[in-house]
Amino acid sequence: xxxxxxxxxxxxxxxxxxxxxxxxxxxxxxxxxxxxxxxxxxxxxxxxxxxxxxxxxxxxxxxxxxxxxxxxxxxxxxxxxxxxxxxxxxxxxxxxxxxxxxxxxxxxxxxxxxxxxxxxxxxxxxxxxxxxxxxxxxxxxxxxxxxxxxxxxxxxxxxxxxxxxxxxxxxxxxxxxxxxxxxxxxxxxxxxxxxxxxxxxxxxxxxxxxxxxxxxxxxxxxxxxxxxxxxxxxxxxxxxxxxxxxxxxxxxxxxxxxxxxxxxxxxxxxxxxxxxxxxxxxxxxxxxxxxxxxxxxxxxxxxxxxxxxxxxxxxxxxxxxxxxxxxxxxxxxxxxxxxxxxxxxxxxxxxxxxxxxxxxxxxxxxxxxxxxxxxxxxxxxxxxxxxxxxxxxxxxxxxxxxxxxxxxxxxxxxxxxxxxxxxxxxxxxxxxxxxxxxxxxxxxxxxxxxxxxxxxxxxxxxxxxxxxxxxxxxxxxxxxxxxxxxxxxxxxx
Numbered sequence: 283x284x285x286x287x288x289x290x291x292x293x294x295x296x297x298x299x300x301x302x303x304x305x306x307x308x309x310x311x312x313x314x315x316x317x318x319x320x321x322x323x324x325x326x327x328x329x330x331x332x333x334x335x336x337x338x339x340x341x342x343x344x345x346x347x348x349x350x351x352x353x354x355x356x357x358x359x360x361x362x363x364x365x366x367x368x369x370x371x372x373x374x375x376x377x378x379x380x381x382x383x384x385x386x387x388x389x390x391x392x393x394x395x396x397x398x399x400x401x402x403x404x405x406x407x408x409x410x411x412x413x414x415x416x417x418x419x420x421x422x423x424x425x426x427x428x429x430x431x432x433x434x435x436x437x438x439x440x441x442x443x444x445x446x447x448x449x450x451x452x453x454x455x456x457x458x459x460x461x462x463x464x465x466x467x468x469x470x471x472x473x474x475x476x477x478x479x480x481x482x483x484x485x486x487x488x489x490x491x492x493x494x495x496x497x498x499x500x501x502x503x504x505x506x507x508x509x510x511x512x513x514x515x516x517x518x519x520x521x522x523x524x525x526x527x528x529x530x531x532x533x534x535x536x537x538x539x540x541x542x543x544x545x546x547x548x549x550x551x552x553x554x555x556x557x558x559x560x561x562x563x564x565x566x567x568x569x570x571x572x573x574x575x576x577x578x579x580x581x582x583x584x585x586x587x588x589x590x591x592x593x594x595x596x597x598x599x600x601x602x603x604x605x606x607x608x609x610x611x612x613x614x615x616x617x618x619x620x621x622x623x624x625x626x627x628x629x630x631x632x633x634x635x636x637x638x639x640x641x642x643x644x645x646x647x648x649x650x651x652x653x654x655x656x657x658x659x660x661x662x663x664x665x666x667x668x669x670x671x672x673x674x675x676x677x678x679x680x681x682x683x684x685x686x687x688x689x690x691x692x693x694x695x696x697x698x699x700x701x702x703x704x705x706x707x708x709x710x711x712x713x714x715x716x717x718x719x720x721x722x723x724x725x726x727x728x729x730x731x732x733x734x735x736x737x738x739x740x741x742x743x744x745x746x747x748x749x750x751x752x753x754x755x756x757x758x759x760x761x762x763x764x765x766x767x768x769x770x771x772x773x774x775x
Contacts (some may be wrong), residue, residue, distance in 0.1 A: 346478075350750075361415055369436070371507060378507055379411075379509070380511060381408055381409065381410045381511075383407065383518070383553055384407050385519050387404045387555075393480075395484070399479050402476055406440070406498075408440065408471075409470075410467075410468055410470075411466050412435070412483065416466035426461045427459075427460040428458060440499070443497035445478045448475065449474070483621075485623075486754060489561070489563060489754050493556060493558050497552055499553070500550060510553055512537050515537075515542045516537055521535050537555060537556070538553075540554070573605075574609055574630055575633070577609070580598070580602050581598070585643070585732045586736070596644070602640070603634075606633060609640075610627075613626055696728075
């Protein structure tokens with residue numbers, strides 16, 4: 283006999299077990315304990331809960347999906363590099379492939395007058411189309427690679443003409459970028475530092491301007507196979523606004539292109555990066571021109587020193603001469619050994635001549651003081667007399683013996699007396715003696731040469747400076763012509 287209320291309780295337990303098995307089969311990660319209502323409405327609630335749990339499980343699965351592990355089948359590369367022979371240029375056997383070039387100058391590192399070269403760091407970019415590198419793409423986005431792919435495909439063989447040293451930067455990795463577009467267009471960029479030759483003309487140094495060129499050319503492909511051209515004309519060359527040099531003012535960057543001919547191989551397209559430099563004169567004014575001018579002016583000080591101060595005038599003259607020699611040597615040590623005269627050489631050597639003439643001027647003064655000229659005087663005989671002799675006793679002497687001549691040490695306190703030996707009257711003898719004394723006074727007073735030098739030397743040097751600074755004007759460009767500027771290149775298609 284069934285107790286009252288027992289049967290419905292048993293049915294509820296069976297129904298609960300049945301729904302539990304269904305939930306375990308539907309969801310393996312969760313276990314639901316459901317209280318079954320006796321009115322039978324738990325089935326609809328359970329179905330709604332299962333739908334919500336199933337939707338949440340799918341969303342969580344999509345969130346944690348690892349796309350790298352669900353690819354089925356063998357991976358196929360987009361760039362089919364192994365399917366083509368990249369040792370040949372694109373469109374081999376057809377027309378020349380156009381390769382556009384643009385350059386961004388990062389820095390102009392140094393200019394060397396001694397080695398006649400310059401060092402530049404730049405970004406060199408090439409643009410061309412190679413259909414062998416095309417790939418399908420729905421978004422038309424490009425793919426970017428590093429330098430490892432460059433070794434597997436064809437790239438232009440551009441080199442720097444007249445370069446001495448060059449290298450591609452490799453810190454922290456090789457500074458090379460390759461960007462490939464779906465239609466086969468390629469951008470190839472690299473960061474390079476190059477040291478190239480620059481023929482300089484120092485005729486107007488340091489008042490000169492120099493024009494240097496960095497030249498790019500294909501090494502193997504002639505203009506029939508590869509056509510180099512500036513991609514955007516003059517806009518293909520970009521420079522950093524912060525570029526500056528200590529001794530030069532960068533006036534202008536511009537591009538040109540020509541055809542270069544080699545007798546053994548043919549015609550090649552050549553691109554030029556030209557830049558004009560004007561030298562700063564202020565450094566050389568302080569280091570060369572002002573010291574040289576001061577040395578010349580210092581040599582004029584000897585004209586105001588007493589001619590009898592031999593050590594002072596001689597030492598001053600020798601000091602200025604040696605200083606000028608040091609200045610000339612220092613300037614030439616930092617310059618190439620050219621075979622022509624530079625503008626600074628003219629100024630320094632003329633200044634050296636002025637200093638040297640000031641030394642010669644004192645030599646002339648000293649010579650005329652020691653050996654007075656007796657031009658225009660009557661034949662005379664000279665003797666050294668003690669100061670105690672009277673004038674009448676001296677005039678009455680018609681001759682004298684060698685015993686009257688004093689020694690060399692005693693001459694400092696003696697008087698030089700010129701005795702006119704003639705048979706004229708006493709008045710005639712007095713008149714001749716007066717003429718001799720006047721002539722002696724004129725030539726003994728040789729400091730008149732110093733007086734004239736005080737005016738002539740400064741006036742001549744100022745006149746030279748006026749001519750020098752008016753004639754040695756800075757030239758706008760170096761007169762050197764580009765190598766070989768033979769023909770205009772063909773326009774790219």
